Amino acid sequence: MKAILLHGPGDVRMEEVPDPRVEQPTDAVVRVVLSCVCGSDLHPYHRRMNPDAPPRPIGHEFLGVVEDVGADVRRFRRGDLVVAADTYCDGTCDFCRAGLHTSCRNGGYWAVKGVGGGQAEAVRVPQADGTLVKLPVPEDSPLLPSLLALADVYPTGYHGALRAGVTAGSTVTVIGDGAVGLFAVAAAKRMGAERIILMGRHKSRTDLGREFGATDVVAERGPEGIAKVRELTDGSPYVIEAVGFVEAYEQALGVVRDGGTISRIGVPQYVDGPVGMPLYRRNVTLTGGVAPVRAYMELLLPDVLSGAVPAGRVFDATVGLAGVADGYRAMDRRESLKVLIRP
């Protein structure tokens, strides 16, 4: 089959790889109908790789049709249309039962340790019963792009707002106008936030952010952006950081109100950062983390089916597998918000 492989910084290629097959009795094989490029895929896309390392698969968002299942798979069968969570998980361990599927004792990430990526014609899905969610639409439904948002970006935005502890009537600041930031806006609105300030400087994205529920947009960054938010709010009790660079975290520290919460859903591109007195003296809570997407998929499915959240609107370009390299380039240059892949 064809799959996308990452060869090095800025170098993704469509190549022929062996077809995936059931290896464990808990596996399924899914033929990919839709996949996409995530903002977080741009991080490895930029990273220098060990030159001796072989090219690696990539992608963690996909939906498709079950082609084969192992002997222990109970919930799915050949022909089911399914969407996968952004990490695989058994759904039964203590962490999964606690809603922390990303810490599953039998779980893991796509595209590493012998598991393929979602940017491919097909994927072996470990722990299929825990990882997949059946979709109640046919394979040719126009809702499919919106449903693909359940694989990562909508639940991740939701995780950000949930962990922040957003309450009805409150003020929330979302840092970052990528897809995850926009879904954080949608999630904050879902939780009843009254004022939602979106910090982002790409007008087409922040315009879409207003459709998702943002009431204010602040285009400035750094000290200017902080001053602007502080004019609007006197400090924001809930801040969702949806970027991942240390500058965005520092911006969150600048806009958060004393006693407030910063919830991070952007993948941190740093290990060390301000964590001592800057949080302590002001009783700021730092929370969030890699979203246990699987915990929220059924909860958010009705929003997508009803159109309450126009999830598919984040896709502004579509490519085949042969066009994925162009898709990465377009997202990297911020010419495209999120690129849909029809393998």
Place this chain on the structure above:
Amino acid sequence: MKAILLHGPGDVRMEEVPDPRVEQPTDAVVRVVLSCVCGSDLHPYHRRMNPDAPPRPIGHEFLGVVEDVGADVRRFRRGDLVVAADTYCDGTCDFCRAGLHTSCRNGGYWAVKGVGGGQAEAVRVPQADGTLVKLPVPEDSPLLPSLLALADVYPTGYHGALRAGVTAGSTVTVIGDGAVGLFAVAAAKRMGAERIILMGRHKSRTDLGREFGATDVVAERGPEGIAKVRELTDGSPYVIEAVGFVEAYEQALGVVRDGGTISRIGVPQYVDGPVGMPLYRRNVTLTGGVAPVRAYMELLLPDVLSGAVPAGRVFDATVGLAGVADGYRAMDRRESLKVLIRP
């Protein structure tokens, strides 16, 4: 009057300073009956000072008798026995009403900006109505040392457990066997924690910790200590860090369970530290901060009056003002847990 002044690293002296007096209509002047040395006083005691800076007062825990009040003080009068919170605060601003008295819009810290320290014969108390709590005992009550714990260490331990979100039946790990750590143990017990692991290596302190409610003691530190706690708990859902050094924070990262909470009440002696992936990948929440002591004083007063928490037990030495330098040395060498001062 006599007061303690900090001249430089390891150098505290009793000196003659001007008597405090009412300067603002919201001030009171309190004659100090009992004061003490805090573990956090050891941080400035160690710190290199600007050699041109004048000696500075020190101390933020005291109880005593109101000697004078300004025209706007409504809740107190001459002769009242009172205990002060570890920061002063108006009690009426939006932050105070939200229980975050340490961020009070008219508040501040003792021993800076023209306000004296608690290690003195008397103190000018700004915002007296917001800062002081009346004690329902006479000046010669044997409960006075226990009541002095309300000025900082018991409410600070309580803040740690409250922010951690300790629930009934849960497992809590407390890092640090200083007074604040021991009161964090007491607070966790008050909240119904079933298993309370105290990490500390001073046997007399951890023995007292068992009296306060610890069910297990781990004397090892670093990787060994982490391994020991993980043997006992498979990761602790609630961790209270009551030391303030970055090594203690790293220890907290090591013992906390994925999805768990680290609540810091030790004053961080660092700005930068591990804050990116180490928290994010495991969905660990980092919370706590400088305790809004004033928010909890009335709540915890009955525990002290009834003896349910033997708060005064943390004091294992008593000095006059002339002996304070010896008291600092004893605490610095860990020969004393907490030194009481009778000016």
